Amino acid sequence: MHELIARYIEETIRHLKPSEREEVAKELGTNITDMVGENPSEAVIEQILLEMGSPAELASKYRGKERYLIGPATFDIYFKILKLVALVVGVVTLVFALISLFLSSNAPAFGTILSRILGTVLSALSASFVWVTITFALLDYYQVKMDDEGWDVKALHALEALPTKTIKRGESIVDIVGLSVFMLLLVFFYSMPQLVAIYLKGFDPVPIFLGEQIRPYLIGWMITTLFTLTISVIKLHQGRWSNLLLGFSIGCDLLGLIYFIFLVTRWQLYNPEFFSFFNNGVNTWKTIIKAGSVALTILTLISITDDVYTVLKKTVQTESEKAPVQ
Amino acid sequence: MKDNLLFTSLVSELKRGNLTLCVLSQLKTPQYGYSLLQTLSEQHIEIEANTLYPMLRRLESQGLLDSSWDTTESRPRKFYSLSTQGQTLFIDLLKAWKEQNKQTALLLGEESHA
Structure with missing residues (x-):
């Protein structure tokens, strides 16, 4: 040859x-x-x-077929998730970079602060870019289907009420970012419980909780936060209310509330020094905490009522709107 | 110039669908890549070598063609022919093609009268 x-x-x-x-x-x-x-x-x-x-x-x-790192079928959802992850990771690392700078004892120059924050945020962003891309490339390589299978016209009929039952994207994104920051704060709290303390000039910081005792309770709190975070991601993905989603959303809100109240009323978790630090006495503190719990319950119930009202009102409305058409 | 390119690409799109049918039709008797290319070009069916060779392999992997190496000649060659499945499918495909041609001709015929 x-x-x-x-x-x-x-x-x-x-x-x-x-x-x-x-x-x-x-x-x-x-x-x-x-x-x-x-x-x-x-x-x-x-x-x-x-x-x-x-x-x-x-x-x-x-x-016989083109090779893609991330094929056209997956690209849209890949790009959507990439943007979301970039936003969440960006905000969360920014907040934490700021917090850690405030906590550091020596005060660096402004330029140093700026470059340190930029460096942290950029490296977190590029790491998340790499991981999201690798995940999607692997999914694509093994031909994992991302679309909902078996689409039919029923899905279109179900969309009738769409404009009235929308969940605002912005709200879901704010929820996701906020919950992610909160989640990391919990991790931070878990690793250094003594830092959650009362800081007053001229006194040693007084931790509010007893480190060893609070830890198992924090894990539970992280789990309920993860539930709520998952629901927020689903809300962003669906973009509209369904009865099932409403049910899960209410369930998560209530679970979070009940767990929080359960946690703050475990009196044995508090540092006795904290109770006696201000000359109020234990009972005053207990009253304040209980009052706070009641206030939080009321706020949660208002928020749940608002969600329920949004979903139910719109359903009733669409039914009455249908009548004249027939 | 641009219109010309568009025309060429539309024509090749028009032909592409029929190529499989043309190739299958010639494989009732075994043929190797280059001989099939010549047979088709003699019948004025234009197909690029770089389209035909991969297509033969694909049709084989889809179970429509059988292949075997003939080593009796000075140069060994890979011969392809219709498998049983390929024969059945070719008959069906031919029917579908005729039906489609009929409908297209009817449609275009009406149009030219208008």
Whole structure:
């Protein structure tokens, strides 16, 4: 076989799966040799190879499908998630970079602060970019389907009430960012419970809680926060209320509330020094905490009522709107 | 110039769908890549070598063609022919093609009268 043909084939099969290479090379070799005829001149060979097109293109025809890191079917959802993750990670690292700077004892120059914050945020952003991309590339490689399967017209009928039952994107995003920051604060709290303390000039900081006792309770709090965070992500993804989503959302709100009240009324978790720090006495503190819990309950109930009202009112409205049409 | 390019790409799109049918039709008797290319070009069916060779492999992997290496000649060649499944599918495909041609001709015929 002519040297040029051999090189051409070698270049082509390089792009193919190893299991296919030998067979394709053999077959392509005989076919091209047939095409150039007996005792071909260099010019004829060049002409034929030009007609065959570039080895990469030929190889892609042999593969039969284009190769993508992230294919067109997945790209939209990939880009959506990338933006969301960038926003959440950006805000969360920014907040934490600021907090850690406030906590650091020595005060660095403004330029140092700025470059340190920028560095932290940028490295967190690029790390999240890498991980989201790798995750999606793997999903794509193993052909995991991201679309909802079995779409039918029922889905369109169900969308009738869409404009009135929308969940605002902005609200969901604010929830997600806020909850992520809160989640990291909890992790921070878990690792250094003594930092949640009363700081007064001239006194040693007085931790509010007893570190060892509070930790298991914090894990529970993280779990309820994760639930709420998951619901927020679902809200952002769905973009509209459904009865099921409303149910889960209310469930999460109530769970969070009940857990919070349960936690703050475990009196054995408080640092006795904290109770006695202000000359109020234990009972005053208990009253304040109970009052706070009641206030929080009222706020949560208002928020739940608002959600329920949004969903139910709109449903009733669409039913009455339907009547004149028929 | 631009219109010309558009025309060329539309024509090749028009032909592309029929290529599989043309290739299958010629494989009732075994053929190897280059001989099939010549047969088709003699019948004025233009198909690029870099389209035909990968297509043969694909049709084989889809179970429509059988292949075997003939090593009796000075150069071994890979011969393809219709498999049983390929024969059945070719008949169905041919029917579908005829039906579609009929409908298209009817439609276009009416249009030219108008």
